[in-house]
Amino acid sequence: MSNQQMEEKAEQQQAETLAEKLGLTVDELELIGYELEEAGSDDGHPYYILVRFLDDSQKAILDKIEGLDGMAVRVDLNLFNYSE
Numbered sequence: 326m327s328n329q330q331m332e333e334k335a336e337q338q339q340a341e342t343l344a345e346k347l348g349l350t351v352d353e354l355e356l357i358g359y360e361l362e363e364a365g366s367d368d369g370h371p372y373y374i375l376v377r378f379l380d381d382s383q384k385a386i387l388d389k390i391e392g393l394d395g396m397a398v399r400v401d402l403n404l405f406n407y408s409e
Contacts, residue, residue, distance in 0.1 A: 339405055343376065346400055347390050357382035364399075373399045 326334075337351075344354040358379040365371040377397045378387060392398050 342404060343400070346404055347376075347398065349386065349389060353386045353389070357386050363402075371402055373402055374404065375399055 340351050340354055343359075344351045347354070360377045362375045362377060363371050364373055364375045375397050376399075380396065382396070387393060387396075390398055
């Protein structure tokens with residue numbers, strides 16, 4: 326398997342994991358678009374992952390996301406097996 330194939334597989338697994346956590350399908354997640362940002366302390370200690378949704382995201386899909394705060398939601402660092 327090439328590096329590109331491995332990256333694509335990892336991205337697909339990440340999307341599936343995130344979609345499940347948010348109560349969405351992968352297709353819905355792709356429709357609204359998102360960016361991941363690791364939030365942490367000034368000294369670099371990570372606290373959580375912030376999922377930011379695009380401004381033009383469909384409200385009907387966003388309304389399905391529990392814990393949505395504005396255009397973002399926090400998820401646990403361990404969701405994607407991130408480590409410090």
